[in-house]
Amino acid sequence: MFTQTWKKYLSIISILIKRSAAGPQTLSTNFSDFERAAGGRKIKFNFSNLQLNNGRQNYGEKLPPVATDLIQVLQENDAIATMLKNQNFLFSMGSDMLLTITNNTPVADAEEEVVAADAEAEAVAENV
DSSP states (O other), rough: OOOOHHHHHHHHHHHHHHHGGGGGGGEOOHHHHHHHHHOOOOOOOOOOEEEEETTTTTTTTTHHHHHHHHHHHHHHHHHHHHTTTOEEEEEEEEEEEEEEEEOOHHHHHHHHHHHHHHHHHHHHHOOO
């Protein structure tokens, strides 16, 4: 239902996911985009505590359709799915239609990933 709407914002969300390592990032979305996607149905567009650990939603968590469609769009995009791996993100959207993206990955884990990625890049460069 909201897949096309989220795809409209996908490139901006991608940038905000990258920037979220420095602190919470926000995106102001347009209410009328989601209202049109709902097809006249009365649906709440706000959600909170949408946690993605390693790119996956916590099991047993009941989310509104707008949140589940966001997860689907993020997981379908290869570049974003790669960014979400080995990370812990929190997404929320209030009634003001402000999407907030917070990276809750522990700093030690993030530093270890950078070191591992650098080592992997050096190994690939040596083989070329």
